[in-house]
Amino acid sequence: METSKVFVLLFLLSTFHFLVATCIQFEVGGKSGWEVPKSKDDYNQWASTNRFKVNDTVHFSYKEDSVMVVTEDEYDKCHSARPIFFNNNGNTEYKLARPGLFYFISGVKGHCPRGQKMIIKVLEPASPPQPSIDSQKKNGAAAMAAAVSSATVMLCVVSFLAVFLF
Ligand SMILES: *[C@@H]1O[C@H](CO)[C@@H](O)[C@H](O)[C@H]1NC(C)=O
Numbered sequence: 001m002e003t004s005k006v007f008v009l010l011f012l013l014s015t016f017h018f019l020v021a022t023c024i025q026f027e028v029g030g031k032s033g034w035e036v037p038k039s040k041d042d043y044n045q046w047a048s049t050n051r052f053k054v055n056d057t058v059h060f061s062y063k064e065d066s067v068m069v070v071t072e073d074e075y076d077k078c079h080s081a082r083p084i085f086f087n088n089n090g091n092t093e094y095k096l097a098r099p100g101l102f103y104f105i106s107g108v109k110g111h112c113p114r115g116q117k118m119i120i121k122v123l124e125p126a127s128p129p130q131p132s133i134d135s136q137k138k139n140g141a142a143a144m145a146a147a148v149s150s151a152t153v154m155l156c157v158v159s160f161l162a163v164f165l166f
Contacts, residue, residue, distance in 0.1 A: 024056045025093070028118070034062040034092075034106070040115035043104075052096055052122045058104075060092040065116075066107035067092045075103035075119070078112035099124045 028034050029043070037043060052058075060067045066088035074080040085094065086107060096102060099122045106116035 024053070026050060026052070026056065026058045028058050028060045028104075034060040034065060034067065035116065036106075036111050037115045042115060043118035047118050047120050052120055054099055054122055054125055055095060055097060056122070057093050057095045058120065060094075062090055062092075064108070065090075065111065067094070068105050068107045069094065070103050070105055072101070072103055075105055075117060078105060078117065080105070080107075083107070096120065096122045098122065 029037075029046070066086065068080055068083035069085035070080040070083050074083070087094075088107065094102075094104075102120045102122065104118045104120065105112040108116075
């Protein structure tokens with residue numbers, strides 16, 4: 001039993017850097033969290049400096065506010081009667097489960113028009129192949145990364161279970 005525990009521990013340690021690299025959680029707004037920003041453009045500037053991949057998560061911490069995922073039109077209007085996603089428990093995690101655009105707004109009246117809104121662009125998992133040696137190398141690397149990534153998703157599950165086993 002002890003030996004197997006040591007083995008699992010070594011296994012987890014050796015895969016730890018992959019987990020960090022593939023299961024990224026982004027803290028929206030950094031330390032100050034999800035609130036009316038100092039400058040209207042703050043959240044979109046933050047979003048544009050990050051690279052979001054499929055299955056990364058964004059985490060919002062806040063007090064007396066809410067997080068909505070809405071359509072582009074509703075984002076522009078800063079209003080949604082029936083958001084795609086809504087949460088107001090102060091500790092919201094949202095998984096970016098597909099490539100493309102996600103539109104976040106605050107559900108509190110007046111906050112979104114003051115800039116508490118953000119568009120997140122999630123990258124396509126792999127780029128289409130191109131006929132040059134250089135890009136073939138890159139595609140090889142991308143395929144490798146994809147393989148590693150699906151393996152590490154499994155590892156995430158495995159280590160999650162391992163936490164319970166201990
Ligand atoms: C994202 O997660 C879902 C469910 O956990 C999984 O089926 C899918 O393959 C993952 N996609 C990527 C690109 O990791």
